[in-house]
Amino acid sequence: MLAEINSIADLTAQYPTEKDICHLLMDEDLLHKTAKCDKCGNNMSLRSRGSSYEWRCRVSKSQDCSSKSIKYGSFFKNTKLTLTQATKVMVMWSCQYTSSQISKEVGISERTTCDWRNFLREICQKTESTYGKIGGNDHIVEIDETNLHSRKYGVGKGTNEDWIFGGIDRESGKVFMKRVVNRSASVLVPLLQANVEKRSVVYSDEWRSYSQLKRYFTDHYTVCHKTQFINVVGTRRVCTNGVESMWSRLKKPFKAANGTSSALLDSYLSEFVCRENEKDDFFQSVINGMKIS
Incomplete structure (x- = not known):
């Protein structure tokens, strides 16, 4: 489980490739496991694309009907980071690394790191809004x-x-x-x-x-x-x-x-x-x- 990973070393050892990360995020319901073609409505197939995957609907062996990013409809849909980079940011942020430490390890700018930290804190704001009152009988x-x-x-x-x-x-x-x-x-x-x-x-x-x-x-x-x-x-x-x-x-x-x-x-x-x-x-x-x- 992703929540049990508390270091980049653990993440890299257990999920060394971008495709491994894709499967991890699918198992966590952070990526879609299926996709429908927007043109014909048929089920799409998960196909290799470079080091990652994409969703494809094929008319024939040589012709595509349409394709979709593996990130479609997910929290990651608008990011230019690889899923490996994004997952590293999440793990390091959860472990309270600084922005400069995250940027150096992941290989991204501090501005991008700050943006991601803001995105993740927005989730915390939504979570906090669900909390009830503290205290209780003689607490x-x-x-x-x-x-x-x-x-x-x-x-x-x-x-x-x-x-x-x-x-x-x-x-x-x-x-x-x-x-x-x-x-x-x-x-x-x-x-x-x-x-x-x-x-x-x-x-x-x-x-x-x-x-x-x-x-x-x-x-x-x-x-x-x-x-x-x-x-x-x-x-x-x-x-x-x-x-x-x-x-x-x-x-x-x-x-x-x-x-x-x-x-x-x-x-x-x-x-x-x-x-x-x-x-x-x-x-x-x-x-x-x-x-x-």
């Missing part, structure tokens, strides 16, 4: 906000300050994350209600926008970071270490890449949320989003 959900300094196109002196609001369910490890225009209660509370089950217990710092959360959830406990890391309330040890660790994981690739475009930030957040929520099944979830419907 502890830690919430917090953080500031990201994004750069236009990842370069230059000018920066944008983007506030991100999010939370993590201690029991399941599931997260949510949204960019917000400000940190007012009128913005944060509706987002919290939309993303966290009301039966949850919420842990936060003492930011004033959280002052009325007991009205919307089973309970709400706070920790004052000016004086303590953990607030002991009976048997509860109230802290936000989990969500603060989440912010560290989020910011790490941004620091390595010297920021990103503010316009692309939402898609990066979606990728992060999917990686956090899908865990070892992340690459499979992306593959599922690419399957031919």
Whole structure:
């Protein structure tokens, strides 16, 4: 299975040729296994074309009725990359290689690599849109906000300050994350209600926008970071270490890449949320989003 491949060495060893990759992608339902001729409606045959395949409908041994690319009707239909190159990009992106590392290994421009990363993050955005609320009956959900300094196109002196609001369910490890225009209660509370089950217990710092959360959830406990890391309330040890660790994981690739475009930030957040929520099944979830419907 493609999702079980976690290195270029594994991919090359198991699927050394373009035709091997074609069969792999067919088995994953990422390429069509059959094709109909657009002219006559007959079934087409899969034929060799150079190092790859194409679909052909033949009138006779010497005359074609029509032909189709092996990529037709698939996620790959508009790419000029070979299927081997495209699959390498997917594998390396899933393993969190940088754009420059992917470009060098696959032999493509960094612009092409960035375009592909954008395509793959769009799948993450669609996947994220299917998620329900985190938390549940007495689940502890830690919430917090953080500031990201994004750069236009990842370069230059000018920066944008983007506030991100999010939370993590201690029991399941599931997260949510949204960019917000400000940190007012009128913005944060509706987002919290939309993303966290009301039966949850919420842990936060003492930011004033959280002052009325007991009205919307089973309970709400706070920790004052000016004086303590953990607030002991009976048997509860109230802290936000989990969500603060989440912010560290989020910011790490941004620091390595010297920021990103503010316009692309939402898609990066979606990728992060999917990686956090899908865990070892992340690459499979992306593959599922690419399957031919």
